[in-house]
Amino acid sequence: MTQQPTKPTRFTFKTLVLLLIPIILLVGVIVLFLSTGGGLDLQSAAPVEELSIERYTLERNEIELHVRNTGPDEINVAQVVINEAIMPFTITPNTNIPRLGRALIHINYPWTYGEAYAINIFTSNAIGFGVEIPVAFETPQPSAATFWGFTLIGLYVGVIPVFLGIFWFPALRTLGRRTMTFLMAATAGLLIFLGLDTLAEALEFAAEVPSAFQGIGLIGIGAVATFLLLDAISKRQTEITGGESERRLAIALMIAIGIGFHNLGEGLAIGAAYNVGEIALGTFLVVGFIIQNITEGLGIIAPVLRDRPSIGRLALMGLIGGAPAIIGAWIGGYTPSPFLAVLFLAIGTGAIFEVVYEIAKLIQKDAVRESTPMTVFSGVVTGMLLLWVTGLLIK
Amino acid sequence: MQNKLSRRDFLKAGGLTLLGAVGANAISHAASDSGTGNSKVLAAPAMQHDDHDGVMPNTVGEVDHEKNGFNPTDILTDFDYGEVSTLPNGQTLREYEIVALNKNIEVVPGIEYPAWTYNGRIPGPTIRATEGDHIRIHFSNGSNHPHTMHFHGFHPGAMDGIPGSGPGGNVLPGESFVYEFDADPFGLHLYHCHSFPLARHIAKGLYGAFIVDPKVGRPPVDHEFIMVMSGFDVDFDDANDFYGVNAIPFHFQNHPIQIKVGETVRIYLVNILEFDLINSFHLHANFFQYYPTGTSLIPSEFTDTIIQGQAQRGILEFTYRYPGMYMFHAHVTEFAELGWNGMFEVTQ
Numbered sequence A: 001m002t003q004q005p006t007k008p009t010r011f012t013f014k015t016l017v018l019l020l021i022p023i024i025l026l027v028g029v030i031v032l033f034l035s036t037g038g039g040l041d042l043q044s045a046a047p048v049e050e051l052s053i054e055r056y057t058l059e060r061n062e063i064e065l066h067v068r069n070t071g072p073d074e075i076n077v078a079q080v081v082i083n084e085a086i087m088p089f090t091i092t093p094n095t096n097i098p099r100l101g102r103a104l105i106h107i108n109y110p111w112t113y114g115e116a117y118a119i120n121i122f123t124s125n126a127i128g129f130g131v132e133i134p135v136a137f138e139t140p141q142p143s144a145a146t147f148w149g150f151t152l153i154g155l156y157v158g159v160i161p162v163f164l165g166i167f168w169f170p171a172l173r174t175l176g177r178r179t180m181t182f183l184m185a186a187t188a189g190l191l192i193f194l195g196l197d198t199l200a201e202a203l204e205f206a207a208e209v210p211s212a213f214q215g216i217g218l219i220g221i222g223a224v225a226t227f228l229l230l231d232a233i234s235k236r237q238t239e240i241t242g243g244e245s246e247r248r249l250a251i252a253l254m255i256a257i258g259i260g261f262h263n264l265g266e267g268l269a270i271g272a273a274y275n276v277g278e279i280a281l282g283t284f285l286v287v288g289f290i291i292q293n294i295t296e297g298l299g300i301i302a303p304v305l306r307d308r309p310s311i312g313r314l315a316l317m318g319l320i321g322g323a324p325a326i327i328g329a330w331i332g333g334y335t336p337s338p339f340l341a342v343l344f345l346a347i348g349t350g351a352i353f354e355v356v357y358e359i360a361k362l363i364q365k366d367a368v369r370e371s372t373p374m375t376v377f378s379g380v381v382t383g384m385l386l387l388w389v390t391g392l393l394i395k
Numbered sequence B: 001m002q003n004k005l006s007r008r009d010f011l012k013a014g015g016l017t018l019l020g021a022v023g024a025n026a027i028s029h030a031a032s033d034s035g036t037g038n039s040k041v042l043a044a045p046a047m048q049h050d051d052h053d054g055v056m057p058n059t060v061g062e063v064d065h066e067k068n069g070f071n072p073t074d075i076l077t078d079f080d081y082g083e084v085s086t087l088p089n090g091q092t093l094r095e096y097e098i099v100a101l102n103k104n105i106e107v108v109p110g111i112e113y114p115a116w117t118y119n120g121r122i123p124g125p126t127i128r129a130t131e132g133d134h135i136r137i138h139f140s141n142g143s144n145h146p147h148t149m150h151f152h153g154f155h156p157g158a159m160d161g162i163p164g165s166g167p168g169g170n171v172l173p174g175e176s177f178v179y180e181f182d183a184d185p186f187g188l189h190l191y192h193c194h195s196f197p198l199a200r201h202i203a204k205g206l207y208g209a210f211i212v213d214p215k216v217g218r219p220p221v222d223h224e225f226i227m228v229m230s231g232f233d234v235d236f237d238d239a240n241d242f243y244g245v246n247a248i249p250f251h252f253q254n255h256p257i258q259i260k261v262g263e264t265v266r267i268y269l270v271n272i273l274e275f276d277l278i279n280s281f282h283l284h285a286n287f288f289q290y291y292p293t294g295t296s297l298i299p300s301e302f303t304d305t306i307i308q309g310q311a312q313r314g315i316l317e318f319t320y321r322y323p324g325m326y327m328f329h330a331h332v333t334e335f336a337e338l339g340w341n342g343m344f345e346v347t348q
Helices: A013-039 A144-166 A169-173 A177-206 A215-240 A244-276 A283-304 A311-322 A324-334 A338-369 A373-394 B007-037 B039-043 B072-076 B198-203 B333-337
Strands: A051-059 A062-069 A075-082 A090-092 A102-108 A117-123 A128-133 B083-086 B092-108 B111-118 B126-130 B134-141 B176-182 B187-192 B207-213 B223-232 B242-245 B257-260 B264-271 B278-283 B288-292 B301-303 B305-309 B313-319 B324-329 B341-347
Touching: A051 A117, A051 A128, A062 A075, A062 A117, A062 A128, A075 A102, A144 A244, A144 A283, A144 A311, A144 A324, A169 A283, A177 A215, A177 A244, A177 A283, A177 A338, A177 A373, A215 A244, A215 A338, A244 A283, A244 A311, A244 A324, A244 A338, A283 A311, A283 A338, A283 A373, A311 A324, A324 A338, A338 A373, B072 B223, B092 B126, B126 B134, B187 B264, B187 B313, B207 B223, B207 B264, B223 B278, B264 B305, B278 B313, B301 B305, B305 B313, B324 B333
Parallel strands: B092 B134, B126 B207, B223 B264, B257 B341
Antiparallel strands: A051 A062, A062 A102, A075 A117, A090 A102, A117 A128, B083 B092, B092 B111, B134 B176, B187 B207, B223 B242, B264 B313, B278 B305, B278 B324, B288 B301, B288 B313, B324 B341
């Protein structure tokens, strides 16, 4: 009997050639297409142009527009019209903006505090690209005062509510196993709600990202990569330590990280909102927000209620969950970028749903000892309803 | 940029109240710090920006007049009296060659507009004759759309240049037609294309002034200028993006019209602006005699501002008393800031 020899998998010259053949053919096809037009009439009647106004900044008597050419061809900026007046402008580095190139348009304009401005940038092909300044006011420059202001916002919307939630720890420790399962399930419910909200925010920002950067695809990459990475880390941790309480602590930490990304996204939105002057009034809304975000702190401590984590550990997790709101506010306030916002929110989405998955596994483990399907059901629904109802208060 | 309501909105709101307070505080501090030497700064509200001296709307750069084939300044005084001869009956005959052409015109610096023109310029040639002269227009269509020439004035229906009026009402690409009529009545008139869709055919540049001088003539003046008010809808949304006199926005702001103190000035002003209901003319630091449609030798009004609807026109006469730079512009100020603004530079 002849034994089938196992072929050694070696990378030979032949393999290389075989790999290259389709690529060479591809190049040939592209060249052929470009030289002949592939038999299609690709002459468009009007040039396809796209100019993204990524950001504007207002200074005393000055308006600056940060623009990016996100169209297929180069663009020439010809004229700028502000509120139905053609305004002289300067543009750096050049009126000619290559594909994906950026430029800074500077206009001396006596804008008035609190008023609205519509700006139209005409390219040499007479295509206008508009940007609206809904409420004009001086763009905050990095200064001690605005820095502290953004920090304060982050504290109020991120850190304080999360810590308030964590303060429930001593009280909740005294609860029975079934109640704890309920709390865990409620946490999962909260997170599912937050995850959906984060995803919705990401989709919203994705619409502002220049189409060339494919915002939706970016969400997919950020969310899926984060989910799988956290999953891998969690599995590796289980292999190394294996301890039940260690594992619960790790999950609490991951919840903190997920919520941290969520709050980073919120911080970005606040900072960006401040930059474009989307100022609505009502301090009671802050109150409502603190009420809603207390649940985030609750979510962090839920998995470790039956353990005795040190106060330092709890404080650290509170910071991880809440402090990114401050960082987000800084970034959003000084260099708002829809691209970054989408990326962070996508990471947050992935992280939050991975944590839901981890909590589900924990509850599953408990269920081996005592099956409590109705507790899980009511917990998850309670968690989701909690955010929905507190949301009603503040919309 | 519209409001996107989300869970985040309320936190923006709340957070911003806080930040707003902090920020306002910081700014008022900054103002009092920097304003030590200037009490005015302290007196002004911290966020009020009203020191905008010297900022004025304008285009960036200069259009290529040579490539355009016309210069608005030259058009001011470019009166076309035609090829003059005498008919057997003793009547003066004025003959003109006019061709409709597609032409890219740089209407504002950096933007070329696919215009339709008479003789490659906007406005078309200013046809000038004397009351009772016989006008013969050899019109040929060198573009790829049907066009016509429709004159305001007395003429037979076949010469009206509108669809349905015979061969002159629809001159196809490559074809030609001779419009013939007597110059009557005296006054300031205009001509334009009357093909469908009319608004587009006019807005794209097919218009010009038609002056019929009275037999007795008008009193002599030092300067006669033709000004045709129009606009350009460069993005084809049936709303004008740019406005001007003799086509190019801000041309006379950047190239003031030179006159001297005491000189008499006569302006033939025609409004052919599409899409907007009215246009207007306002003269600074002066008043003018106004002759609507120019059909009377007695002015109807002594004023500094007049309004014209589309195809309305009139003659203005004035003299400057003092030297200086004087604006003239549409007192529809939106038009002024979108290009319809000019200057007279009056010297001793």
